[in-house]
Amino acid sequence: MRVVHVSDCYPPRTGGIESQVGDLAAAQVAAGHDVHVFTATVGEHGERGGVIALERDVRVHRMGARMPFGLPVGLGDGRLFRRAFAQVRPDVVHVHAGVLSPFAYDGVRAAAAAGLATVVTWHCMLDGTVPALRLLARTSRFAAGTIALTAVSEAAADRVRAAFGAPVHVVPNGLDLDAWAPADAAGAPGATHGDEDPGPVRLIATMRLAPRKRAVPLVALVGDAVRRLPPDRLRLSIIGAGPARARVERAVADRGLQRVVDLRGRLPRAQVHAAYAHAEVFVAPAELEAFGIAALEARAAGLAVVARRGTGIAEFVQDGVDGLLVADDAEMTAALVHLARDRRFLATIRAHNRAHRPPFDWARVLAAANREYARARALRGL
Template sequence: MITAPRHYCDGVLIVHVSDCYPPRTGGIETQVRDLARAQVAQGHEVHVLTATPGPAGERGGLVQDDDGVRVHRLGARIPFGLPVNPAAPPRVRALLRELRPDVVHVHAGVLSPFAFDGARVAVDAGVPVVVTWHCMLDGTVPALRAAVRRSRWASAPMALSAVSGAAAQRVGEVFDAPVGVVPNGMDLARWAPDATAPSPAGPLRCVATMRLAPRKRGPALIGVVADAVAQLGPGSLTLDVIGDGPARASMERRVARAGLTDVVRLRGRLERAGVRAAYTQAQVFVAPAVLEAFGIAALEARAAGLVVVAHRATGIAEFVTDGVDGLLVDDDAAMVRALVRLSREPALLARLQARARADRPTHDWALTLEAAQREYVRAAELAGR
C-alpha cells in the first residue's frame, strides 16, 4: 500500500522494531511510542516489536495494547531487565509472515542488537525496510564502514535515515549511500510559552533536562557552571538539573566539592507537567552533550521560549540559530563564556528570549509524519514493491 503509485494516507500496516520502548525512559523510547501513536491516529495499523519487558516484566511474545498500538514484548529473562534477546529472530520472522506489514521501521542506536536482527529478518523477507539512527556515530565511523563493506549490508535494499542532518552525515559516511532525515516530533502546543508567567528576577536561571548518563556529560556541566560562577561571583546564576541516571552520584560529589550546593539542584525525574512548570521559572536551557543526534529536551525548551545554549556540531543546531534565539558553542570553555555573557548582558538575554518566544520551531508531528512517509515510499521502491 505504500508503493510509489499509491498513497501512504490510504492506511498501511507499519511494524516498528526497537530494542527499547516504555516503560524504559529515554529519547528513543519516547519517540517510537509517540510516532506509533501518531500513526494510529492517522488511521494506520501499527505494531511495535521490542525486547523491552512490560511494566510487570511481561515478555515471551505477550501482546499489549498501548493506546491503539499493538506492542509485542519479545524480551528474554536477562539480568536487570536489559532489552536483549539473541533468540528473537525466529519469532520476528514468524510475526512478519503473520502480519504481512507494508513497511518495517527499524530504530537504531550504536548498539541495537534486537533492532539489527529485525532489520536483517525483514530484508530477508523482502519487506520494505526503513532504518532510522537516533544517535551520533562519531568515533565509530571507520570501524562500521569497514564492517559494512565486508558484509551484505552494503547492498541491502534499505532506506537509511537519521533524526537530524548531523547524524545523517555520519550514517552516509558509513554506508556511502543516500540518507534521509526523519526528525523527532513533538506537540508544540503543549510546550508553548506561558505568556502570563512573570520573567524570573535575580540571578540567571538555568535548567538542564537529560538522562544522567556519561554520554550526556552531566558531570562536565557541573564544571561549566563552577567556572561561570567563579567569573561572575556568588549569587550570579542557578542551575536546576532534571533527570536521573547512573551519573547522579558523580554529579552530587562534584557539586559538593565545588561548593555549589546553593547553586545547583538535582531534581530527579519529573513528569512532563513538572518539566513544563520548571521551564516557566527558567531563562536558559543548557545542553552539555557533544554526541546529541537530535536533542528532544532542548527542542521542548526551545518551544517553551527558553534561550538554548548547546554545542554547535549536534542536531540541536537544526532548531537553534546562533545569536538569534540561542547560543551555539564549540567547546566547554565557550559554553562558560556564553553563560557569563547572558548573565552580564541583560539586553542580549532579553533579545534572544524575545526571538525564542516569537519564532516557533517547526518540528511538530506533521513534519515527522511527512518525513516518515517519504522514507516508507523510498523503502518500497528499493524493495521493488
C-alpha cells in the same frame, strides 16, 4: 498502511528513542495507520517473549527477555521475528537504531530476508563506530541497496553516509508543540521593570545522568561561570536520573555549589514543562547529541538554548537568535556569563523563542516518514 517499528528500547523505559518511537507510533495511529512495535523492552508488568499488548492504540509486541536492571535484550531467536513478520504482514518495517542496538539489527536482517520494505533511522552519532559499520555494510544485507537509510538530523546523517557510502535522508524527531508551548509571558522569570534586580539567571538541563550526557562537566563549567560573576547570579536545576548521579553530587559538593545546583531527579513530562516555566536558559553540554529532544522541548517552551556546535541541536537553534552555539566547555562558560551580564540580550532571545515555534511538529515528521516508506518500497520494487 501497516507499519512495524523495531526498537531495542521502548516505554516503560525512559529516554529519547523510547519517547520518540512511542510518540511516532501513536501519531501514526491517529493518522489512520495500523501500527505495531516489536521491542526488546519488557513490559511494566513483566510482559515478554512475544506477548502483545495494546498501548495508546499501538500493538506492542514484547519480544525481550527478563534481564537485570530491565535491560532491553531480545531473545536472540530469529524465528520470533520471522513468525511475527509473517503474522503481521507489514507494508513497511521502520527500524530505530542506536550505537548498540542488537535487537534492531536482528530486525533489519529478518526484514531483509523476508523481502520487506525497510527503513533504518539512526538516533545517535556514530563517532568511533564508522569502521565497524563499514564492515557491516560490506558483509550484510545493508550492502544490497534495498534499505532506506535515515537519521534524525543532518549531523547524524553525515556519520551514516561515511559508514555506508549510500544516500541517507533525515527523518527528524517531533514534538506536540501545543503541549510544550510557553505559559503566559506576564509571569516570565527574568523580566525587568526599570532598575529592579531580576535575580539570578535560572539555568536548567534535562538529561540522563550518564557520562556521555556530561552532567559532571556541566557542573564544572557552571562553577567556572559562577566565579566570574557577582554573587547569586546563576542557579542550575538538573532534571534526570542515572548511574552518574553520585558523581554529579560529588562534583557539586567538591565545588561548593550546593546553593547553586539543584538535582531534581527524574520527573514526568508535565512536571518538566512546569519547571521550564520557571527557567530562562536550557543548557545542553553533550558533544554527541544526534538531535536533542530535551533541548527542542525547552526551545518550544520559550527558553534560550546554549548547546554545542556540530550537533543535531543546531537544526533548531540558530546562534544569536534562538540561543548560543559554542565550540567547547570554555565557550559554554563564557556564553553563560554573557547571558547573566546582558539580560536584555537574553530577554530578546526568549521573546523570539516564545513568539516563533520550531518547525518540528508531528505533521512534518509524519510527512518525512511517509516519504521514506515510499522510498523503501520503491527500493524493493513494491
